[in-house]
């Protein structure tokens with residue numbers, strides 16, 4: 001299996017090369033040259049680890065099979081419960097709970113394994129340089145990446161988050177990571193500013209040169225890295241297997257509703273479908289930053305809009321990077337993709353006449369999202385976070401509009417407690433005390449739902465990262481960090 005850039009199919013790379021590069025030198029994203037076909041009957045009774053092996057080994061053909069097994073079992077060890085991604089029925093809905101990892105969001109699935117892929121790739125390729133992971137985060141990537149990469153020997157990580165665009169719990173999860181190979185900075189700007197700054201550094205030859213002089217090469221842990229995308233395919237199959245145990249006959253088509261920002265999670269669902277998972281529709285659920293909903297409706301991707309800070313911050317995105325991969329897979333025209341992406345960069349807009357038949361799209365505004373959290377709790381006695389609530393609202397709309405009657409799975413992407421500040425406000429009987437941890441305690445008493453211990457423990461952890469930066473100084477700060485690392 002080889003991978004190539006969405007903007008140039010002639011240069012081919014194996015997985016180890018692609019995972020280390022993160023993004024192609026032409027600015028494109030790596031895609032697999034084909035989708036390996038899988039017979040779902042063979043996967044029926046597999047454990048999560050076994051399933052991960054079956055799927056990943058089809059793509060990581062340059063990774064030794066025993067080594068891959070070792071990597072998988074190390075990634076999904078007791079950091080996760082025995083069933084890492086349980087399918088839960090609440091009311092009439094099925095939720096795939098993807099938030100039982102260390103930082104309580106679905107990103108733990110990919111970021112528990114990506115660092116191991118990278119270490120292995122660096123060893124296989126006999127890379128002498130150190131690697132600097134540079135990552136922009138709207139909240140959840142940052143903590144999941146820091147937990148995944150902390151304390152590694154030859155890989156350092158720098159995380160940029162929008163100072164006013166993440167929840168208090170998310171911020172604490174990042175700023176309390178105590179490991180010398182980590183740099184965490186709040187930026188005065190939004191997520192797109194952070195992401196653009198990172199992209200710029202990745203394509204800027206002089207920065208790369210400067211880093212090379214310091215013996216560093218650059219890579220990414222954002223979902224533009226193919227090593228993040230592939231592990232997410234696994235839980236779509238795992239979800240299907242669980243649903244097929246009791247609710248559908250094996251082989252019947254189902255749909256997934258996915259809270260979407262950078263288009264990574266839902267794209268993994270598309271890969272699953274291409275590999276043979278019986279999926280009717282992949283339903284994109286956006287918040288008020290509904291650039292994708294508009295694109296799928298109007299065929300025009302229009303990034304000329306102001307980003308709104310919402311209660312589902314991990315979806316506050318206007319440039320949805322992974323869409324580029326879908327554009328390539330659907331058009332198979334890298335010239336075209338390049339033209340569209342250039343147009344997005346220069347004019348913030350492009351149009352494409354195309355029928356994306358595997359997808360539907362919808363969105364939920366802030367009020368509907370909050371109402372949904374409350375209604376699901378009252379009606380189904382089940383607590384969901386704001387991202388999942390966006391998906392639940394869109395799932396309800398989808399159910400009303402569709403003609404078929406297939407079963408639907410909603411991807412539940414974060415623990416509600418990660419966004420406790422938002423959720424507790426919806427409970428009129430709880431008096432806020434101006435302290436998130438006291439509020440959590442009241443909440444726990446009121447609902448009898450246990451708050452994860454490590455979220456409570458954040459209260460007593462020391463804050464190690466206090467630095468904030470202007471967008472224009474990001475590059476300077478990163479170079480300084482690298483210099484400091486070299487001196488120690």
Ligand SMILES: *Cc1c(COP(=O)(O)O)cnc(C)c1O
Nearest residue numbers: 140261262263264265314413414
């Ligand atoms: C990152 C994230 C999303 C969006 O996922 P994408 O892969 O960026 O589309 C949705 N919900 C939560 C909780 C997230 O952390």
